Amino acid sequence: MITSVSKARYDWNPSRNQDDDFVLVSSFKWIIQQTVGWPMIAIFLIVMTAIIGSLxxxxxxxxxxxxxPGPLSLPFxxxxxxxxxKKPHIALESLVIKYGKIFTIxxxxxxxLIFVNEVEVAKKLLKTSKMADRPMMPIFKHLSADGKDCIGCIPYGLQWKKQQRLCHAALMDVQNLSLEDHVSYTMDILxxxxxxxxxxxxxPAEVCEQSLVLFQHSCIYGLRYESMKDLDFIHQVKTFAKSIKCLVPxxxxxxxxxxxxxxSEASKNFRSFVKERNDFLEEQVQNQxxxxCFPxxxxxHMLKTEQDSVDTMEIKxxxxxxxxxGxxxxxxxxxWLLLYLAHHRTLQKRLQQELDSVTEQGSSMKNTHDTPFTDAVIKETMRISPPNPFGIPHTTNDDIHVENFVIPKGTNVMINIWQIHHDKNVWKNPRSFxxxxxxSEDGKTTNKQTMKNFMPFSGGARPCIGRRTARTFMHMFTISLFKHFNVSLEQTDFEDxxxxxxxxxxxxxxxxxxxxxxxESSNIE
Structure with missing residues (x-):
């Protein structure tokens, strides 16, 4: 059979006998079955079906x-x-060049998942409450009552607004009454x-994280520690690290x-973490x-202004x-701030000169108007290295029409803050500090035009609740540190x-x- 097939004519001929074609096809099937086998054929067909399905x-x-539009999707x-x-914000840069303001992956x-890469499109979307929901990761359901207690993932609506107002009021009360005291306590230990x-x-990575545990525990819970060697503090630092590991996507x-x-091990560890967290939060309520605790x-403040519609578990x-x-x-x-100022020593000296000048005038650490260059350094740090390059994910609760496209209800959307802060069409030399x-030109006020393209905390209908407190803390921390200390980089080559x-x-x-x-001018005991 094989010999006769090998001698057959393979060019098309209308007068060819149908028996010859049957013999040719049957022989081809026989060869595939013998060399590849049915399992490989089945796998090939499944893969091709999946690829075609993706297309x-x-x-x-x-x-x-x-x-x-977006890049080609592969099966699964x-x-x-x-x-x-590790660097998704960098990996997306080529897609921004290819697809522009908005694309889908x-x-x-x-x-x-929709990525928004242009500031005006981002602001337009963020303004609408149609994009004010958050995606519900499965772990959130176990961290609270099906996610209903967690302000970070609760759907946009009346209950979120009540929680937001309660959190905002408490933060503003603390910022106005005692924030400087919380910062001073933190800086004293530091x-x-x-x-x-x-x-x-x-x-400085570890000490930066520890200093924020000091500040946040003082500011949020009123907890105070004697030093960084305090056993309770060391335990809380470990608990914080455990929390971060449990919250990754x-x-x-x-x-x-x-x-x-x-x-499973994952379930066992997470249940243990949730119990430890709940016990800690209940202890803090009893302390209040x-x-x-520090009052x-x-x-x-949240417990004192507790409303009937916001229960204690929600507050915790x-x-x-x-x-x-935070x-x-x-x-x-x-x-990032320490890194940039340690390298740019000229900018550090200019900042210190400004601080020395306002200190003589008795200015408050909260007043950013008296220290415009210090404020500009902090903003440039958050522009060139945004703390979260994509912000917090959003989820649409209705169809949204934007840029001749439609984002359907239930779609997750990310604001590409990294790209917005490094857009060459907006920022001159965006990779330069x-x-x-x-x-402004006289160096005394903020450049309002530049601020239009600056959005480290996202914005719109559901912005970062602690953004004002965060800005004030960064300003007070920077003033306090560089007023009394010089910071230099150990490496001689910044390119490393x-x-x-x-x-x-x-x-x-x-x-x-x-x-x-x-x-030399520092006068702290």
Missing amino acids: VRDVYRTRWLRLP IGGLYLLSR QMGVEGP FKWFDKQGGKPFD DHPLNLFPWLWYLP KSGK NNVLN VCAWTMNIG STTLSSTLK QPQRFL IDIEGSMTFGLDPAPYKIRITRR
Whole structure:
């Protein structure tokens, strides 16, 4: 049979006998079966079906549903192959060049994710309450009552507004009455730690995180520690690190929610973490009632103004959410601020000269108008290295029409803050650290035009609740530190440091070392 087939004519001929064609096809099937086998044929057909299905889905979404365009989706993984776990903000830059203001990436089997990369489009979307929901990660259901107690993931509506008003009022009360005291307490412990280093080089990452635990626990719960060697404080630092590990999007319980119902290691550890957190929060509530804490704190103000529609569990979860969110955002910003000013010593000296000048005039640390250059340095730090390059994800609760596209109800949307802050069409030399861009020509006031393109805390109908307190803290921290200390970079070559950063819970710089020494003009005991 094989011999006769090999001698057959393969060119098309109308007069060819049908038996010859049958013999040819049958022989071809026989060869495939013998060399490949039915299992491989089945796998090939499944793969091809999945690829064609992905292509059809992409075309259907962009042509019929009018979603923004995006890269080719592969079966099962979608567009995840284009993203980098540590540097997703950098990996997306090529897609921004190709697709522009807004594009779609299929996130595995989870559905499409919209990225908004232009400031005007972002502001337009953020203004509408149609994009004010948050995605409900499976772990949030276990952190609160099905996510109903958590201000970070509760749907936009009446209950969220009540929680938001309660949190905002408490933060404003603390900011107006005692924020300077909370900062002074934190800096006092931090300065003692700096002095003990004796000018030796150290990696500031850990001490930045610890200083935020000090501040947040004082500000949110009224907890005070004697020093960084306090055993309770060390325990809370470890608990904070555990909290961050439990909240990452790729936690096993987010990827495989059914693990919660099995005797898995992930479920066991998470249950233990939730119990420890709940016990800690209940202890803090009792401390407020018994007066075993510094009185002017956020939790205390929230409990005093408790409404019938916001129960104690909601208040506890809100306080915890503000603690975790504020700590991660501010610690990332502190790491970048120290890095940039340690390298740009000329800018550091200019900042210190401004601080020396206003100190003689008796200006308050809260008053940003008296220290415009200091304020510009902080803003430039948050522009060039935003603490969270994509902000907090949004979810649409209705169809939204934007830029001739449609974002369907239930779609997750990310604001690409990194791209907005590095847009060459808006910022001159966006990768260069230039605080002057935030100042007017005379250097005495803020450049209002520049501020239109600056959005480190996102914005709109559902902005960061603690943004005002965060800005005030950063201003007071910077003034207090650089008024009394000089900061220098241990490395001589700044190019060795990766200024693009890596994503953890926020955007952190690669490890680096600095030296912190007292200024001659410092008069602190």
